[in-house]
Amino acid sequence: MLKVLIDRYIRDGHPVGSRTLSREAGLDLSPATIRNVMSDLEELGFITSPHTSAGRIPTVQGYRFFVDTLLNVKPLDAKSVEQLRAELGIEMGTSDLLESVTGLLSGVTAMAGVVTLPKHEHAVFNRVEFLPLSDNRVLGILVTSEGEVQNRMIMTERVCSPSELQQASNYLNELFAGKDLGAVRNTLLNEMQETRSTMNRMMMTAMQLADQILEKNQSEDYIMAGQTNLMEFHELCDIDKLRNLFDAFNKKQEILNLLDQCVHGDGIQIFIGEESGYQTLDECSMVTAPYQVDGQIVGVLGVIGPTRMAYERVIPIVDATARLLGAALNQKE
Amino acid sequence: MLKVLIDRYIRDGHPVGSRTLSREAGLDLSPATIRNVMSDLEELGFITSPHTSAGRIPTVQGYRFFVDTLLNVKPLDAKSVEQLRAELGIEMGTSDLLESVTGLLSGVTAMAGVVTLPKHEHAVFNRVEFLPLSDNRVLGILVTSEGEVQNRMIMTERVCSPSELQQASNYLNELFAGKDLGAVRNTLLNEMQETRSTMNRMMMTAMQLADQILEKNQSEDYIMAGQTNLMEFHELCDIDKLRNLFDAFNKKQEILNLLDQCVHGDGIQIFIGEESGYQTLDECSMVTAPYQVDGQIVGVLGVIGPTRMAYERVIPIVDATARLLGAALNQKE
DNA sequence: CATTGGCACTCTATATTTGAGAGTGCCAAA
DNA sequence: TTTGGCACTCTCAAATATAGAGTGCCAATG
Numbered sequence A, B: 001m002l003k004v005l006i007d008r009y010i011r012d013g014h015p016v017g018s019r020t021l022s023r024e025a026g027l028d029l030s031p032a033t034i035r036n037v038m039s040d041l042e043e044l045g046f047i048t049s050p051h052t053s054a055g056r057i058p059t060v061q062g063y064r065f066f067v068d069t070l071l072n073v074k075p076l077d078a079k080s081v082e083q084l085r086a087e088l089g090i091e092m093g094t095s096d097l098l099e100s101v102t103g104l105l106s107g108v109t110a111m112a113g114v115v116t117l118p119k120h121e122h123a124v125f126n127r128v129e130f131l132p133l134s135d136n137r138v139l140g141i142l143v144t145s146e147g148e149v150q151n152r153m154i155m156t157e158r159v160c161s162p163s164e165l166q167q168a169s170n171y172l173n174e175l176f177a178g179k180d181l182g183a184v185r186n187t188l189l190n191e192m193q194e195t196r197s198t199m200n201r202m203m204m205t206a207m208q209l210a211d212q213i214l215e216k217n218q219s220e221d222y223i224m225a226g227q228t229n230l231m232e233f234h235e236l237c238d239i240d241k242l243r244n245l246f247d248a249f250n251k252k253q254e255i256l257n258l259l260d261q262c263v264h265g266d267g268i269q270i271f272i273g274e275e276s277g278y279q280t281l282d283e284c285s286m287v288t289a290p291y292q293v294d295g296q297i298v299g300v301l302g303v304i305g306p307t308r309m310a311y312e313r314v315i316p317i318v319d320a321t322a323r324l325l326g327a328a329l330n331q332k333e
Numbered sequence C: 001c002a003t004t005g006g007c008a009c010t011c012t013a014t015a016t017t018t019g020a021g022a023g024t025g026c027c028a029a030a
Numbered sequence D: 001t002t003t004g005g006c007a008c009t010c011t012c013a014a015a016t017a018t019a020g021a022g023t024g025c026c027a028a029t030g
Helices: A002-012 A019-023 A031-043 A060-070 A078-088 A094-109 A163-177 A182-194 A203-219 A229-232 A239-251 A255-262 A311-331 B001-013 B018-024 B032-044 B059-071 B080-090 B095-109 B162-174 B182-195 B201-218 B227-232 B239-251 B253-264 B311-331
Strands: A112-114 A125-132 A137-144 A149-155 A222-225 A267-270 A282-295 A296-306 B112-116 B126-135 B136-146 B148-157 B222-225 B271-272 B284-293 B296-306
Touching: A002 A031, A002 A060, A002 B095, A002 B136, A019 A031, A019 A094, A031 A137, A060 A267, A060 A311, A060 B059, A060 B296, A078 A094, A078 A311, A094 A112, A094 A149, A094 A222, A094 A311, A112 A255, A125 A203, A125 B126, A137 A203, A149 A203, A163 A182, A163 A203, A222 B080, A222 B148, A229 A239, A229 A296, A229 B239, A239 A255, A239 B227, A255 A267, A255 A282, A255 A296, A267 B227, A267 B284, A282 A311, A282 B296, A296 B095, A296 B284, A311 B095, A311 B162, B001 B018, B018 B032, B032 B284, B059 B253, B059 B271, B059 B311, B080 B311, B095 B112, B095 B222, B095 B296, B112 B239, B112 B253, B126 B201, B148 B201, B162 B201, B182 B222, B222 B253, B227 B296, B239 B253, B253 B271, B253 B284, B253 B296, B284 B311
Parallel strands: none
Antiparallel strands: A112 A222, A112 A296, A125 A137, A137 A149, A267 A282, A282 A296, B112 B222, B112 B296, B126 B136, B136 B148, B271 B284, B284 B296
16 A cells, blocks of 8 residues: 555655555555545654645655565566676776766666775785885875775875885885785784884884875775766755755765765665755665675665655665676676 | 946846946946947847846857957956965875865856866876786886876786786886876887887887877866856756756766867967857856966866856956966976 | 545645836937 | 937736645445
8 A cells, every 4th residue: 555655656756646546556445445544654654745635745754664664675687687787897997897887877777876985905915116206205006906006195204215115115015915905004003013113214114104005095985977867856856955965975975974884784775865864865865785895895886866766676776786896896806 | 338237247147227237337328328329239249138128138249249358357466366375285196186276266266167187298207017917917007207196907918927017117117217208109109110020029018018008098087176056056047957067067078178179279268158069058158277387288277157257257266276286286296 | 344425625736817117119309 | 419208018926716636524335
């Protein structure tokens, strides 16, 4: 009953009345009966009417109940998965891959797609390189075994000669070889504390440099695509709302916080309307799934759309995409 | 006369009538006189009326005339320049700097700011590095003297050993040391053709790798900020227009073409409305200025807003910002 | 007791009307 | 050349109808 109502509302976004529902629902009931049921549902807080004489629309609690218990999400059929996989393409760098994934998500769902950059905690250290630029500016380059490159400008306290830098990177490359970045950071901290006394000058320099290049490393960020798709939904077609929403997308902070929550809860996460706790997202829902490399969750991807979202269709897509992305990233190692 | 009208229209966006104008203009003329002048201006194609009984608004030709001949743009006063410089901040990587510049442009003008990434043609080669990842996948890293890093996945035809790669990079580093990327590319082409016969296997490999890493190098791109500012202008407050505009911003191609035209024309360029030739920008204007490093134009920055834009204010700002950015980039070398 | 048809009532959305205001064009006068 | 006057036009906003959808409640039904 509630399911039919929500299904219908999701389909075309108009409040749905008893008459429509009696025709729609498989059950053979007159509008009058349905009116009774509907006023029950209203008391339970699952639906409301925008005004006395419009149909009813689902509340957040309504959607929540719908999603949690009424919905039977069947995993995406093999054919569709294959289609997604095909559209992804494999032979590309990680950033292109992520770009492609957001594009895919937004394209397939006609909403906004989002993917966090994978965390590098579990990436394996390959090597580090320091290049002198001028006086006390050094360019640090950190490469992981997966071929990710991070570079960062480092200001040193004193001027370092090229050979010093060479020594430092040799030392670090040997020390950290094959460890993952988490371990690298630990090793670094230990070394700095325990052997401080026995360190020579070269080692000190090396440590300081390493400390700096690893520092900002956990920079969180995400890629987004298809924001403009959201303009099509008339419930969001208010300039003010849109502006707030897009500003939030640009500022990134709030969205990042939300996405971060999704990493910790396991599996598919769904925020409906106000549940997110951020006012700008009051009229939006977000469906996310974490993706893994090597059995470790390294990031989240998802879809942002209006609360009136085709959850039944979106959830399997997000789920499958997360798996595909994980698989693609694994293959890179 | 036309100037006063346009000034006024720019200020509050309403069509302006003869009465208003007679009060506004310093000249002591009655509305009736002004009506005569206005109908002259209308015949010249500088203004139109949206309907019989609204004031007049400037046409594209009107703006053009206004900008070209009526406007006396005085360079930004020293104090404001200093203020801009202060907000830029110096000690940051190039990409942060560009980010900061777009933010500044959009913030100061309350419109959308845009900056192209600097072309690297004139950047000086520092070194190149090849890291084996797996089988036939090699990570190529190209570093310029300015500390820009570009990395790129390279698929090799055959499996290269680490030492081969090492040899190759040594060879290239020596060959290209101190040249700018344009020269590097030329050297590369020459070497590949002329000495093909005398090349040994190592050199062949090196050349192929270098070719690949230099190839995509001229990737054009831009950074944008403050798109949402455009939502405030009621002439753009139409969902469809906005959607088209934002889609164009995301696709980037059209905007890039336009920005490219701005590099070639020298100095400040202004596109008003349809002049751009792109329908999505019909109701927008764009004010751009190229910025230089080492006396060479390496990119463009600018502002995108509605045709009703405070040109008099925006032009000096764009101009000054371009200089500041150039100066900041120069300082990096 | 759940279900149903009937009916008066409410509220919105849409169309229509109306009037005020702003601006114009034109003309004759200064 | 400039000006005031005047009739005319057109939009915007408010006010006013009207149709339609949906509700709630009640009495009737099996």
